Amino acid sequence: MPVGTASRVRNTSSRTATSCISDSTSKQFTIFFEGHMKLTRLFTLLAVLAVMVGTTIAQETPSVPTRYGAHLGLNFNMAGSGYGEWMTPADRRPGGNFIEEVRNDGxxxxxxxxxSGQWHVLDWLAIQGRLSYDQRSLTVxxxxxxxxxxxxxxxxxxxxxLEALAKLYLGRSFHFTxxxxxxxxxxxxYTYTKVDNGTAGAESDPITVPGSNIIGSFVGGLGWDIFLSDPAEQQQWILTPFAEATWxxxxRTVDFESQGGxxxxxxxxxxxxxxxxxxxxxxxxEVEPAAAPVGKFFRITPPEDGIFSKxxxxxxxxIRPFxxxxxxxxxxxxxxxxNRRYNVITKDERDELIAYARNTIMDVEHDAEVQKYMQGQVYYNIINIVGYRLQQTPTANLTLIGSDPKEKNGAALAETVKKYLxxxxxxDPSRITATGQENPRVPSGTAxxxxxxxPNADIENRRVEITSNDPSIGRRAVVVSERSAREENMIDIAITTNEAIESWQVTISGNGQRKSYGPFTYKEANIDPVGLMSxxxxxxxxxAEVVAKTKDxxxxxxxxxxxxxxxxKNSMAERHALIFEYSDEDLVKRSEQFLAEIAKSTPNGxxxxxxxxxxxxxxxxFNLKLSKDRAEEVKTNLLAKYNAAxxxxxLRAFGYGESSDRHPYTNEFPEGRMYNRTVIVDILP
Incomplete structure (x- = not known):
């Protein structure tokens, strides 16, 4: 009788063929559900948590209906071996092997x-095909x-x-399989080793398991899709841990004449x-390509409190110390x-300058160029301000650092400033140290x-830097000024559509006026209403008529x-400025304390x-993007502080780059360019 065929039938007097089939099914499922109850409980817990979390994050992950990939896993195999003649005639047991039914033979x-490949037929249902090497080795x-x-x-x-699986999704990540x-x-x-009374014999040669080469299986399990790519990217990579049970x-062939079932x-x-x-x-x-109804693709916000005159x-x-x-x-x-440059005075004019500085109110009309010069008036008195503060603070000392990369006259420049003071x-000359070096500590210009x-960057490096052991020498100057209102009067227009906009412009008409503004390439702009109202x-x-050109x-x-x-009425305001060094990217982080003071002094509303x-x-x-990035960084920082309080x-943020009709100072001289590297914060109560 060939190997794998029983030499005698196990006692089945009390069992019918039907009961054999029933007992077989009961035996196999008992192996899984009773032998691995802890694993089942773990799967159940994972399922509950996944349903709770999956629903929450479903909107945060993109839809990827077709995907292809590879999988790798580890099988834990459990066998119901079944009664039969498993040994060769030389070693055959008289009644065959595995006579008694055992829940798990090994x-x-x-x-x-x-x-694998996966295709979604519905948002919540996907079909997956897998082609796998599946190893079911074990010892019984x-x-x-x-x-x-x-x-x-x-x-x-x-x-x-070759497996065909249905995946039932709860959200975009968790699924049953x-x-x-x-x-x-x-x-x-298989090979066998005959063991009698604890003594093992030699291992047999490999023996083929009799039966068909084509067999079937059943699969059930759960998984979780983890999206590794940025949600905005077109191609998505997805990592899916999974746990499954298969039968x-x-x-192995069953011979009903010599075996029980x-x-x-x-x-x-x-x-x-x-x-x-x-x-x-x-x-x-998909975004509908048609133009939106009135008020849908842009938003206009006129000044809430009206247009102020002053x-x-x-x-x-x-005070920039240069x-x-x-x-x-x-x-x-x-x-x-x-050419308006530094205010160089004589000793006899000193008292007059002090009195003027204490009482000056800058009355700046609509002329933008005049406004820039008036704003620079404080800076052009920098040496006089330092001299006055040194007089008021006798314990303060100065170090003047002259730099001149081209003409090598750094020390002479520092001595000039010292002599003036x-x-x-x-x-007292002993309170002032003048030194020279080739390059300033923070030079302008990069590779x-x-x-x-x-040339504009090089001339900025020919300068004297003023440093002091007393921070009060370089403290900010408080200037009380009356000027034409501007920021609080702005008409804010924002593009609100999700369409990709290349550029847009606005035409405002009314009161016998018709004025056009733009084109703009960013999505929000402040429109100055000067001239619209008499x-x-x-x-x-x-x-306001807005015309926008899409990128298509x-x-x-x-x-x-x-x-x-x-x-x-006159509006009331505070103005603060952060000045960036050349290519400075960390000023906002280094100005935490200053921004905290601004946030603290800002009234509610x-x-x-x-x-x-x-x-x-x-x-x-580049400059337009840089100015917008800096303004947004300051806005984000202040917003966090306002929310915390x-x-x-x-809160609004705008970037104007090097725009000649917007920048606070003239770019003609190094000092003007230095002050234009700025973020200005206007607080309008």
């Missing part, structure tokens, strides 16, 4: 690896059939398994855990003709500075009415306007 580990022991016998059987079973497979047995053999049946065949229940790495393209909701401002002006020099001279550049402000802009005019309705060549056009009115500017060194595009503040 176990082992195996590799599970292959390729027959220690129940005969006294003092424990025969050991080592099964080596390797299959190519169920399906089946058809496998081809590449390897299906593979019919792995299906439970005498070989079946393997496997619990596996693994991961899959897949990729696919995200599918996103603004009274407490301006906290930063004196810049022209090439070919070691003299302090002074005002001459139309000694002669005009009568400062990336365009060749055309290099003096003493009643509230007037205007119309279409045109959006719409209009919105709004009202402007005059406010005869105020409007805060953050405006970023740059000098004219570098390309227009429970303040409700209207």
């Amino acid at each position: 176990s082992g580990l195996g590799l599970y690896a292959g390729l 022991i027959d220690d129940q059939s005969y006294p003092n016998v424990a025969d050991e059987f080592n099964l080596n079973i390797g299959l190519i398994n 169920a399906g089946g497979g058809v496998a081809y047995q590449m390897t299906s053999e 593979m049946v019919g792995m 299906f439970d005498d065949g070989l079946s393997v229940i496997t619990v596996r855990a693994g991961v899959q790495l897949a990729f696919g393209d995200a599918v996103r909701d 603004r009274s401002t407490n301006e906290y002006f930063p 004196v810049f020099f022209d090439y070919g001279s070691t003299e302090i550049p002074r005002e001459n003709n139309n 000694v002669d005009v402000w009568e400062i 990336r500075t365009p060749a055309a802009d290099r 003096e003493g005019a009643d509230p007037t309705t205007f119309t 060549g279409r045109t959006l056009s719409d209009s919105e009415p709004f009202e402007l009115r005059l406010n005869n 105020a409007t805060v306007i953050v405006s970023g500017f740059t000098d004219n060194i570098g390309s227009d595009e 429970g303040k409700k503040v209207t």
Whole structure:
């Protein structure tokens, strides 16, 4: 009789064929559910947590309906071996092996690896196909059939398994899996070791397990999709840990004449855990290409409190501790003709300057150039301010650091400033140290500075830096000024559509006026209403017509009415400025304390306007982006502080780059370019 066929039938007088089938099914499922109850409880807990979390994050992950990948896992195999003649005639047991029914005859580990594809038929239902190498190897022991016998059987079973699975998704990540497979047995053999009274014999040669090479399986489990890519990226990579249980049946032929029933065949229940790495393209909701109705693709916000004529401002002006020099001279550049430079005075004019500084109110009209000069008036008195503060603070000392990379006159430049302080402000020379070096401590210009802009950067390095052991010497100056209101009067227009906009412009008409502004390439702009309202005019309705060009060549056009009115009162404001060094990127982080003071002094309900500017060194595009980034960084920092303090503040940020009609100072001289590297914070109560 061939190997694998029983030589005698196990006692089945009390069992019918039907009961055999029922007992076989009961035996196999008992192996899994009773032998691995802890694992089942773990799967249940994971399922509950996944349902709770999956629903929460479903909207945070993109939809990837088609994906391809590879998987790798580890099988934990458990066998119901089944009664039969497992040994060769030379070693055959008289009644065969595995006579007694045992819930689990043995176990082992195996590799599970292959390729997969997945296709969503609905948002919540996907079909997955897997082609895998599936190893169901294990070791079983027959220690129940005969006294003092424990025969050991080592099964080596390797299959190519083709599985079709349905995935039921709860959200975009968590899913249940169920399906089946058809496998081809590449390897299906075993060896045995006969063991009597604890003494093991020699291991047999490999023996083929009798039966068909094509077998079936059932699969059930759960998994979790982890999206590794940024949600905005088109191609997505997804890592999916999974846990499954499978039942593979019919792995050994059953002879009903010599065996009792299906439970005498070989079946393997496997619990596996693994991961899959897949990729696919995200599918996103389409945006309707048509133009939106009125007010839909842009938003207009006129000044809430009306248009003010004047603004009274407490301006906290930063004193930049630098004196810049022209090439070919070691003299302090002074005002001459139309060039407004440093205010160089005599000792006799000192008291007059002090009285003027204490009482000056800057009355700045609409002329933007005049405004820039007036704002620079404080800086151009920097040496006089330092001299006055040294007089008031006798314990303070100075160190003057002159730098001159080209003409090498750094020390001479420092001595010029020292001599002025000694002669005009009568400062003891022992309190002032003058030194020279080739480059300043923080030079202007880098290797990336365009060749055309290099001369402007180089002249900024010919300067004297003023440092002191007393921080009060360099403290900000408080300037009380009355100027034309501007920031609080701005009409805010923002593009609100999700369409990709290349550029847009706005035309405002009303009160006999029609003015166009733009084109703009960023999504929000402040429109200056100067000239729209005549003096003493009643509230007037205007119309804003916005025309936008999309990046795919279409045109959006719409209009919105709004009202402007005059406010005869002066607005009140505070102005603060952060000055950046050349290519400085860390000033905001280094100004935490200063920004905290600004946030603390801001009244609840105020409007805060953050405006970023740059000098004219570098390309227009780079400077515009740099100014916007700096303004946004300051806005984000202040917003966090306002939220922490429970303040409700209207906060807006704009970047103007090197715009000639917006920058606070003239770019003609190094000191103007230095002050234009700034973010200005206007607080309008």
